Amino acid sequence: MPDARFLQIHSLHGYSAVLLNRDDSGLAKRITYGGEIRTRISSQCLKRHWRKADSEHALQQIDGATASIRSRETVTRRVIEPLEKDGVAPETIKAISTAFQTAVYGDKGDKRSNRQPLLLGEPEIVYLAEEAQKIARSHGGDAKAAEGAAAEWVKNSKTNLKELRNACAMPGGIAAALFGRMVTSDVEANIDAAVHVAHAFTVHAEESESDYFTVVDDLQQAEDDAGADHIGETELTSGLFYGYVVVDRGTLLDNLGGDTAVAGEVAARLVSLIATVSPGAKLGPTAPYGYANWMLVEAGDRQPRSLAEAFREPCKPATSTAAERAALYLERVDAAYETGEARRLMSLDGATMPGSVRLPSLNELAQWSGAVMRTGSA
Incomplete structure (x- = not known):
């Protein structure tokens, strides 16, 4: 069994007609990758939603954790x-x-x-x-x-x-223990991040539409102007997003004062939050809620590596296609580098991944991740 120095969490989330993360002009954030423009969700946006989530998986509810x-x-x-x-x-x-x-x-x-x-x-x-x-x-x-x-x-x-x-x-609280802290006025107050979060992006080229909308006065009389009282436009996007997170066990334990029980609880809850918390803006008009269609968790002692390269060439916007791409890329990486990670997979459509054991539920995936982080062994 490999030592679990790093826990890598990969995910695929699908959303339709949403505006998850906006730039300074109110448009969806984007990134060009593989020569194609993709819709993007910033890592800062993801971390804030996980940190502030108020659910049964909330980080603040961990026994022994302090607030930030x-x-x-x-x-x-x-x-x-x-x-x-x-x-x-x-x-x-x-x-x-x-x-x-x-x-x-x-x-x-x-x-x-x-x-x-x-x-x-x-x-x-x-x-x-x-x-x-x-x-x-x-x-x-x-x-x-x-x-x-x-x-x-x-x-x-x-x-x-x-x-x-x-x-x-945990002087800086649970959020600083996970995501780090930089204090320019006191460098000794800086805390290294134990959880490293990549920007999520669509595995396919962007799918975007300008949504024209109107606001009509409910008390407008028949003889009044029949036009709308307000006309506007907003951008809506759809997409299948690849997300990637790495947990550095050594740094996490340092930030938690060596408490392995809390570290295990952090990992279990983090996996659950990644799967179930949607980073959505415009809640009222878009209901941007969704769960992960696919999650792969890896534990090992070698330098982590993202599966983003599997999607450099945009693929069909389907979970099954994206999972196949990820599996093919991972198979090639395994053959070349022989890194030997232990893997557990949860997939709604029955996908498989090289060297992975399929688990039937998010709860089992989270519990396995927690045990790995607690014991340091996969």
Whole structure:
């Protein structure tokens, strides 16, 4: 049995008449691949929907996991506003706020417009709130003294936060443990991503249409203008998307403080989220919901490799055709590189893959993935 250093998760999802992920002009995101334009779903979009999913597979519901919040308002809402509710003097609050906002968000962080949304874990937020409370309790009646104490705290903040992170299993929360974090104002707060997510793209050339629509006034009288009160256009796309995710077990365990049980639960839930969570915009007019038609999970100790190359030449937009393409490509890779991954497959249309064991349900696929991540062996 191979060591499970990496878990690779491949999927095929089909959607019709949707607008899953838009660019800055409101059109579907695209990528040119193999000389053809494909519809694309960004990795950032996928990760956010998995991270925020509120279902039986939610990452936040894992026992032992701590929450993460990405916002430019975290210090304001969780650190400063409690001081206001406690009746701390406004001048003292201002001094503490300036110090803590700049410590967390950078030199110009005292102004909201200068802050970037930053991912903070619940342990970090609680620590910041407690430190602010200490300063307020000690110097609440003396704004000048509070300002000095806050400035002194800022000088030592990076060291203190580093000690907190070293002492805490998941300081940045579950989201940072999985998807990483970059903090430009404090490089030691950076967290390497354990889950690597590729942009999903259609295995065939784009299928797109401009949807013309009108809005009609319900109270319009017969003698009034018969035309619509509003006319507009939006883009709709259809497609079969190939998705690819890699979980680095070593990095995940580092980020989870070595907790193998939580790592196993993360893998099981992640497989389920990938299969069942749709990254859809325009929910009302398109109902962009769907489950994976096909999923392949691989466990091994060699460098991961995507199956995207199987679709460099666009194929027929059918799951069976795409699965055949993936199988043929994987067969060639196996022959050339002999990487020896253990594989499990779930397919709605009975597809097969080289060296894989077919499992009848998503639950069994998720449980196998969790066991592999927990034990480190396939």
